[in-house]
Amino acid sequence: MRRILIMGATSAIAEATAREFAARGAALFLVGRNADRLAAIADDLRLRGAVQVDTHLMDARELTRYPQLVDAATQCLGGLDTALIAHGTLSDQPAAQASIEVLLDELQVNALSHMALCTELGNRFEAQGHGCIAVISSVAGDRGRQSNYVYGAAKAAVSAFTSGLRQRLHSKGVHVLTIKPGFVDTPMTAAFRKGPLWATPATVAKAIVGAIQRGTPVLYTPWFWWPIMQIIRNIPEAIFRRLKL
Amino acid sequence: MRGHGVSWGRLPGAAQQLLPVRSRHDALPDLPSMLPWGNGRSYGDSCRNDGGVLLDARALDRYIAFDPATGVIDVEAGVLLSAIIDLALPNGWFLSVTPGTRAVTVGGAIANDVHGKNHHRAGSFGHHVLGFELLRSDGTVLPCSPTENPEWFAATIGGLGLTGLIRRARLQLKRVAGPWLRGDSQRFGSLAEYIAIAAASERDWEYTVAWLDCSAAGRRLGRGIFMRANHAPAPAAGAAPPAPRGSLRLPFTPPLSAVNGLSLRLFNTLYFHRPAAAARDALWHYRPYFYPLDAIGDWNRMYGPQGFYQYQCVVPQADAERVLTEMLQRIAASGLGSFLVVLKTFGDHAARGLLSFPRPGVTLAVDFPNRGARTLALLDALDALTRSAGGAVYPAKDARMSAAAFQQYFPQWQAFARHVDPKFTSSFWRRVTGSTTQ
Ligand SMILES: Cc1cc2nc3c(=O)[nH]c(=O)nc-3n(C[C@H](O)[C@H](O)[C@H](O)COP(=O)(O)OP(=O)(O)OC[C@H]3O[C@@H](n4cnc5c(N)ncnc54)[C@H](O)[C@@H]3O)c2cc1C
Ligand SMILES: NC(=O)c1ccc[n+]([C@@H]2O[C@H](COP(=O)([O-])OP(=O)(O)OC[C@H]3O[C@@H](n4cnc5c(N)ncnc54)[C@H](OP(=O)(O)O)[C@@H]3O)[C@@H](O)[C@H]2O)c1
Numbered sequence: 099m100r101r102i103l104i105m106g107a108t109s110a111i112a113e114a115t116a117r118e119f120a121a122r123g124a125a126l127f128l129v130g131r132n133a134d135r136l137a138a139i140a141d142d143l144r145l146r147g148a149v150q151v152d153t154h155l156m157d158a159r160e161l162t163r164y165p166q167l168v169d170a171a172t173q174c175l176g177g178l179d180t181a182l183i184a185h186g187t188l189s190d191q192p193a194a195q196a197s198i199e200v201l202l203d204e205l206q207v208n209a210l211s212h213m214a215l216c217t218e219l220g221n222r223f224e225a226q227g228h229g230c231i232a233v234i235s236s237v238a239g240d241r242g243r244q245s246n247y248v249y250g251a252a253k254a255a256v257s258a259f260t261s262g263l264r265q266r267l268h269s270k271g272v273h274v275l276t277i278k279p280g281f282v283d284t285p286m287t288a289a290f291r292k293g294p295l296w297a298t299p300a301t302v303a304k305a306i307v308g309a310i311q312r313g314t315p316v317l318y319t320p321w322f323w324w325p326i327m328q329i330i331r332n333i334p335e336a337i338f339r340r341l342k343l
Numbered sequence: 344m345r346g347h348g349v350s351w352g353r354l355p356g357a358a359q360q361l362l363p364v365r366s367r368h369d370a371l372p373d374l375p376s377m378l379p380w381g382n383g384r385s386y387g388d389s390c391r392n393d394g395g396v397l398l399d400a401r402a403l404d405r406y407i408a409f410d411p412a413t414g415v416i417d418v419e420a421g422v423l424l425s426a427i428i429d430l431a432l433p434n435g436w437f438l439s440v441t442p443g444t445r446a447v448t449v450g451g452a453i454a455n456d457v458h459g460k461n462h463h464r465a466g467s468f469g470h471h472v473l474g475f476e477l478l479r480s481d482g483t484v485l486p487c488s489p490t491e492n493p494e495w496f497a498a499t500i501g502g503l504g505l506t507g508l509i510r511r512a513r514l515q516l517k518r519v520a521g522p523w524l525r526g527d528s529q530r531f532g533s534l535a536e537y538i539a540i541a542a543a544s545e546r547d548w549e550y551t552v553a554w555l556d557c558s559a560a561g562r563r564l565g566r567g568i569f570m571r572a573n574h575a576p577a578p579a580a581g582a583a584p585p586a587p588r589g590s591l592r593l594p595f596t597p598p599l600s601a602v603n604g605l606s607l608r609l610f611n612t613l614y615f616h617r618p619a620a621a622a623r624d625a626l627w628h629y630r631p632y633f634y635p636l637d638a639i640g641d642w643n644r645m646y647g648p649q650g651f652y653q654y655q656c657v658v659p660q661a662d663a664e665r666v667l668t669e670m671l672q673r674i675a676a677s678g679l680g681s682f683l684v685v686l687k688t689f690g691d692h693a694a695r696g697l698l699s700f701p702r703p704g705v706t707l708a709v710d711f712p713n714r715g716a717r718t719l720a721l722l723d724a725l726d727a728l729t730r731s732a733g734g735a736v737y738p739a740k741d742a743r744m745s746a747a748a749f750q751q752y753f754p755q756w757q758a759f760a761r762h763v764d765p766k767f768t769s770s771f772w773r774r775v776t777g778s779t780t781q
Contacts, residue, residue: 110402134368138419142405145430285365285402 099149100124101175103168105158105215106185108135110284111234114303115182120148122307127171127178129154130185150175158185158211159203164218172222180230180310181219183212188286194248201248208252213259216274220263223272230310232275233260237318239278240327243343264315275309276316280323295322349397351643352386353650354713354742356770357393364400367419367510371398371480371766378769379504381451382423384444386653387742388770389503390451395768398508400450406430407511414516415473420450420509427516428629436516437574437629439471443685445634450509455739456501456699460550460633463690465517467701469500470692475512480766484510489695498762501696503738505763505772519574524550524627526572530620534565534664534671538705541569541688549573550632552687556615557671557680557709564671567686568620578626646712651681652742654722655708657689658734663705666732670725674709677721681710697759700737708740719743738771749775 102119104112107128116126120143128143128151130136136153143151152174156167172178189204212233223229238246239253257276264274281287281296297320305319318324333341349359361380362372371377376395383390391397403421410416411434416427424438425445431437442457451457456469465471474488477499485507487496499506526548531537537553544551548571555567636642643651658666667686674680684707691703711718726748729736735752736744750756760776 132366132368135366138367138405138407141407145406145409285363288363 101127101177101179103127103129103171103175103178103181103219105129105181105183107139107153108132109184109186110286110299111279111282111302111306112182112184113139114299115184115306116143116148117146117300118303118307120144120146120151123147123149125150125175127152127154127174129156129167129171131155131157159206161206161210161214164214167215168218168222178219178222178229181215181232182306183215183231183233185211186234186286189246189249189252191246191248204248205252205255208249209255209259212256216259216263220267220272220274224267224270228271230273230275231260231263232277232306232310234277234279235260237278237280237323237327241330241338245343261316273310273313275306275314277306277309278316278318278323278327280318280320280326349380349383350387350390350742351384352652352713352742353643353646353648354387354652355648355650356388356391359392360396361399362396363402364398364421364508365402367403367405367476370482371478371508372396373480375766376768377480377766379450379454379508379767381421381448381454382446384447384451385455386651386740387738388774389455389738389741389772391770392768393770400448400508403450403510409434411436414518415513416516417511417513418449419511420453420475421448423448424452427514431516432519432522432629435518435520437519439515439517440465440468441633442468443634444637446637449512449514450504453500453509453512454502454504455737456694456696456701457739458687458689458701460552460687462692462701463545463551463688464549466690466692467694467699469695469699471515471517472500472695473513473515475499476510477507478510479507480764495762497695497697498759499696501694501699502759502762503698503769503772505767505769507764507767520576521574522629523575523577524572524629524632525575526550526570526625526627528568528570528620528622528625530566530615531569532563532566534667537565537567537569537686538660538664538688541705544569544571545688545690547573552685555671555684555686555707556612557674557684558612559615560672560675564675565668566615567684568615572625572627572632575626646710649713649715651713652711652718652722653708653740654711654725655706655737655740656725656729656734657700657702657704657706657737658729658732659704660688662732666728666734667705667707670707670728673721673724673728677717679711679714679718679721681712684709697755697762698738698753700735700739702735704734706737708737738775741771744775746775746777 102124106112108130126148128136133155140151140153186208194200194204219231235256236253238250239257242250260274260276279302282302283296284299302319309317374396377398378392380390380397380399400421403419405419407417414436424447440459452468456467458467477485477487485492485495551571553567553569559566686707688705689701689703694701
């Protein structure tokens with residue numbers, strides 16, 4: 099039985115992933131900031147087969163509370179093997195480029211919080227000699243674009259951070275997974291027009307669980323985002339800077 | 344979303360804005376024209392709101408509670424019937440009533456008070472609803488059951504989504520031995536024969552339904568296959584057919600309807616004469632038995648970009664043979680009918696909803712590729728027959744009945760109208776309340 103902490107458990111992608119875990123009989127510790135939604139998700143996951151589900155209220159920006167959070171999860175579940183970090187906001191790019199305050203807040207919720215939690219988990223898992231830290235970054239972190247470079251920069255930070263952490267912990271038996279979804283139809287992207295490149299949370303969730311089980315280092319999901327991002331990453335700056343992306 | 348994609352008949356129409364409802368704890372948005380949307384398995388415009396917003400309730404898909412001892416299940420309204428089966432069947436419970444597809448939501452099943460092949464035994468979906476929670480646009484939450492807010496309970500069952508958003512519901516499931524059904528099928532040569540077999544089968548068979556060959560004319564008119572079954576314990580090991588796996592899907596819409604006179608006659612003749620049409624003792628897994636069409640994803644696309652209509656009416660038993668014969672003659676003469684013609688005799692349980700469709704009589708359901716004015720003229724002619732017989736047409740399948748026809752079929756519509764949420768409306772509702780002249 100896997101004992102799993104999920105940060106941002108009310109996220110559509112996280113909930114779909116939690117259902118996959120529940121069906122496999124996992125024990126879950128759900129963290130979020132909306133008590134009603136967390137309780138509804140917890141009831142559902144119990145009926146889907148989770149052997150234990152606990153909930154915990156916390157805002158991801160409270161960076162100093164992560165040691166307490168990991169303590170609580172470890173205590174509740176009687177140990178911890180896996181963590182999924184899924185919270186995030188799709189930054190309001192015009193607002194973030196107009197205001198340093200907004201910019202800092204975005205980086206706090208989309209990057210610093212991930213780094214803080216990864217630091218805490220990394221040290222604990224290193225000490226216990228096993229564990230898996232799965233962090234949702236994004237293809238948007240692979241290259242900054244004018245339409246959302248604040249979000250992209252936060253995700254790039256998460257990708258780089260988890261890459262380094264992976265190297266550090268690889269020999270210690272700890273698996274660090276960087277998840278890079280493409281377009282996923284979730285509340286975060288409710289305002290976008292959907293097309294053939296869009297995936298459902300359920301599809302992405304299956305890929306995430308597969309990657310956790312196989313020990314994959316970096317997951318592009320759906321898979322076709324890997325070739326797409328190879329191309330986008332290799333467009334020379336002389337051309338890229340003129341594109342309207 | 345493109346307008347034709349939001350309802351099963353894929354008829355051309357205005358684009359719709361789909362606004363997801365994310366949590367059963369959220370308030371409704373403050374908008375002037377909204378309609379709940381389940382999974383778009385209604386054929387016509389009762390799940391459309393051209394020019395307005397559809398509140399996409401599919402994300403309300405959480406189980407809330409399930410008691411394997413009593414078979415009472417509490418779910419959010421966007422939970423699909425398939426998800427209920429997934430949870431309940433391994434514990435020996437099944438839906439008390441199921442329509443011919445399991446890809447419908449609980450909210451949608453309540454809002455159309457859907458029926459199944461066991462109507463003569465179990466009534467319709469609403470008979471097994473223990474209660475639900477209705478959210479009105481002014482923020483009021485009404486708990487409804489046969490004893491609590493009973494008038495809202497009656498208005499919302501079969502209420503076409505117009506009384507507010509159903510957020511959650513509690514259902515009574517039925518005990519079954521497992522996923523298997525046992526029964527038989529037999530050919531019949533006429534409507535009179537159908538009516539006799541249906542009447543004779545009601546006592547001993549929980550599920551009865553017939554398929555009709557709508558391409559047959561003259562002496563063969565009204566021929567078909569009658570199928571009946573009961574839930575059954577698992578067969579001896581090795582005797583069971585394998586549970587069906589996977590499914591096909593139609594990945595694109597052909598530029599023209601693949602349903603035409605030739606393909607129809609061919610299909611119907613082959614279907615009628617296939618050996619399984621007369622099986623003495625057949626064993627079915629519940630999936631092919633209840634949901635044969637769910638095995639072909641997006642089969643509705645085969646009617647091409649113009650989409651299709653379904654006509655489903657019920658006519659009182661006394662006149663059924665005469666009226667249905669005339670309908671079949673017209674359909675056969677028009678050459679506009681389709682693969683799927685289904686016949687079922689309803690029992691006489693009084694429905695719970697003010698606008699519920701099921702009522703005593705024989706119900707006929709026929710698909711028609713959309714060939715424009717010709718198709719509409721035929722459907723109007725069928726309506727004239729239904730009206731003269733004192734029958735009714737099913738709103739879940741309809742996209743064209745006149746206001747006068749609707750108001751005759753559903754004489755309680757004005758009592759119902761008082762319960763309509765001032766901010767809720769649908770393309771269907773605007774049409775059938777528009778004008779009282781034809
Ligand atoms: C292959 C096939 C076979 C079928 N067989 C049968 C059958 O045997 N018997 C039968 O009765 N029907 C049958 N139907 C019709 C189908 O069962 C109904 O149209 C059903 O209501 C569709 O449910 P839905 O979840 O897709 O809802 P939609 O079609 O999206 O919506 C249906 C209605 O429900 C309302 N609604 C949806 N969710 C809510 C909510 N949360 N709160 C309030 N209102 C809501 C909508 O406003 C709309 O008026 C069949 C359909 C298909 C495609
Ligand atoms: N959707 C996509 O196309 C896409 C693509 C690539 C990457 N991603 C990433 O995938 C992850 C999951 O997103 P999603 O698509 O599933 O969107 P979502 O359903 O909107 O989930 C976002 C979650 O983050 C939580 N959250 C936001 N700010 C928070 C805070 N300060 N403290 C605690 N929780 C907070 C939200 O909680 P509340 O419920 O309380 O609001 C919500 O649960 C995110 O990291 C996102 O960046 C998404």
